[in-house]
Amino acid sequence: MSGTKEKYAVFAAFxxxxxxxxxxxWHSHTMQPRWGNVPPAPSAESASLMTLGxxxxxxxxxxxxxxxxxxxxxxxxALKEYDYNHLSQWLWLEDKLxxxxxxxxxxxxxxxxxxxxxxxxxxxxxxxxGIGSRxxxxxxxxxxxxxxxxxxxxxDYDKAMRLAEKLAALDYPGMPTWTDQxxxxxSLQQGNREAAYxxxxxxxxxxxxxxxxxxxxxxxxxxxxxLTKEQKAADELCKAPY
Amino acid sequence: MNILSLPTVKYVFVAAVRDxxxxxxxxxxxxxxxxxxxxxSAAFVEQNAFVLVFSSGALRILSVLGxxxxxxxxxxxxxxxKDVDYLLSRPVSRVSFIVSHxxxxxxxxxxxxxxxxxxxxxxxxxxxxxxHFLWALSLMFELIIMVNAALFFSMVLPSASTSAxxxxxxxxxxxxxxxxxxxxxxxxxxxxxxxxAAFVMKxxxxxxxxxxxFAQTSWLLYGPxxxxxxxxxAQGIIFSALLVTAALVDLVRxxx
Numbered sequence: 188m189s190g191t192k193e194k195y196a197v198f199a200a201f202x203x204x205x206x207x208x209x210x211x212x213w214h215s216h217t218m219q220p221r222w223g224n225v226p227p228a229p230s231a232e233s234a235s236l237m238t239l240g241x242x243x244x245x246x247x248x249x250x251x252x253x254x255x256x257x258x259x260x261x262x263x264x265a266l267k268e269y270d271y272n273h274l275s276q277w278l279w280l281e282d283k284l285x286x287x288x289x290x291x292x293x294x295x296x297x298x299x300x301x302x303x304x305x306x307x308x309x310x311x312x313x314x315x316x317g318i319g320s321r322x323x324x325x326x327x328x329x330x331x332x333x334x335x336x337x338x339x340x341x342x343d344y345d346k347a348m349r350l351a352e353k354l355a356a357l358d359y360p361g362m363p364t365w366t367d368q369x370x371x372x373x374s375l376q377q378g379n380r381e382a383a384y385x386x387x388x389x390x391x392x393x394x395x396x397x398x399x400x401x402x403x404x405x406x407x408x409x410x411x412x413x414l415t416k417e418q419k420a421a422d423e424l425c426k427a428p429y
Numbered sequence: 430m431n432i433l434s435l436p437t438v439k440y441v442f443v444a445a446v447r448d449x450x451x452x453x454x455x456x457x458x459x460x461x462x463x464x465x466x467x468x469x470s471a472a473f474v475e476q477n478a479f480v481l482v483f484s485s486g487a488l489r490i491l492s493v494l495g496x497x498x499x500x501x502x503x504x505x506x507x508x509x510x511k512d513v514d515y516l517l518s519r520p521v522s523r524v525s526f527i528v529s530h531x532x533x534x535x536x537x538x539x540x541x542x543x544x545x546x547x548x549x550x551x552x553x554x555x556x557x558x559x560x561h562f563l564w565a566l567s568l569m570f571e572l573i574i575m576v577n578a579a580l581f582f583s584m585v586l587p588s589a590s591t592s593a594x595x596x597x598x599x600x601x602x603x604x605x606x607x608x609x610x611x612x613x614x615x616x617x618x619x620x621x622x623x624x625x626a627a628f629v630m631k632x633x634x635x636x637x638x639x640x641x642x643f644a645q646t647s648w649l650l651y652g653p654x655x656x657x658x659x660x661x662x663a664q665g666i667i668f669s670a671l672l673v674t675a676a677l678v679d680l681v682r683x684x685x
Contacts, residue, residue, distance in 0.1 A: 239604035243647035
């Protein structure tokens with residue numbers, strides 16, 4: 188083959204390859220990644236292996252993955268479409284990788300708890316209950332969030348009461364008074380004024396060092412919300428101004 | 430006998446500068462840190478923790494990759510260009526050749542570790558504590574171990590790509606050896622074949638450094654755990670010495 192012919196053959200081959208490449212692109216450019224829902228979570232060992240044994244790196248990588256789950260490649264999915272059982276596996280996996288961080292509890296408590304169907308929240312509430320029952324700085328807050336979800340989102344007052352009693356039974360430094368009052372709030376919601384009254388009274392009479400403003404606001408709650416008008420008029424607690 | 434040749438050390442340094450290694454690694458450190466800041470900032474809470482973990486984890490791997498590739502290709506090129514033959518024809522003994530190369534590469538590793546640590550410290554300067562210093566020290570020794578491993582394998586194996594793959598294989602194995610040993614001693618191994626594999630794994634672990642205990646990103650957030658400075662020093666010095674002496678054994682036996 189002469190030099191000129193060889194040059195034309197090379198050019199022709201190049202343009203043909205480019206044309207074929209364009210054809211492949213034409214076929215594939217509309218293909219989008221498909222939403223495969225929440226995948227099953229790996230074991231903690233496998234997750235750690237994926238980041239060459241660095242558990243904290245695995246925790247943070249998967250945390251960002253969970254945060255952006257269902258919102259990739261321009262497609263956003265509603266939380267109601269998520270498989271919450273698989274999601275729960277991921278939450279517990281992350282807990283094994285780093286039980287100290289509050290990122291995943293926050294994600295579960297404030298983001299995944301926004302699912303449109305309240306029935307889906309059971310695994311989230313179970314997770315928050317597990318995390319919130321532990322010792323550790325500020326961990327009790329997640330149990331408080333679990334009570335909130337059960338009471339205000341699921342309207343499951345029995346569950347809310349069980350969680351509220353668990354929260355009130357915790358005794359870690361820095362826990363505010365409202366954690367003790369939580370069972371009373373739920374009792375009132377259940378229509379059980381007598382129990383709510385008794386629970387609030389117990390908090391008032393406990394050895395907890397209450398501020399004057401806290402005592403007054405508790406009295407206001409008892410007198411204005413728990414007691415009826417007649418009960419309020421008869422109760423010694425409501426006689427002094429608050 | 431003078432076992433350290435300063436001109437040889439300088440020769441390796443000049444080669445590193447000439448190959449734009451320092452500049453490339455600086456660029457990698459800058460890009461890696463910037464990407465980590467970008468990714469970490471996407472987290473809805475604890476952004477600083479994300480930035481710190483992503484930058485430290487990424488820079489750790491990137492610096493190992495950069496140094497290993499430089500060492501392997503530099504040594505193999507020295508063989509191919511007959512630089513090794515030339516250097517050994519000078520008044521430099523074989524022992525001095527290996528020790529000087531090891532010292533020079535270790536110094537380069539220290540420089541890179543300092544750059545990486547500075548970048549990581551700068552991403553979250555408000556929480557610098559004991560864990561940060563342990564992390565920086567262990568990163569330094571990890572890089573020293575890896576450059577000496579690269580020196581050994583590139584002296585022993587005739588191909589640069591094979592050497593690079595073997596060294597990176599060793600790196601991966603040494604990062605996950607703790608998990609593998611955990612599985613071996615978990616009591617879950619039941620079949621005779623698995624027991625045999627477990628025995629082999631335990632035997633292999635004898636010559637694998639415990640890099641899984643080095644430079645843990647969790648130290649940057651929660652402080653150091655059970656790993657001590659003494660362990661890091663011992664592992665770094667002893668394993669590097671093993672690699673250097675193994676490279677020496679190979680070189681003194683070699684016929685040119």
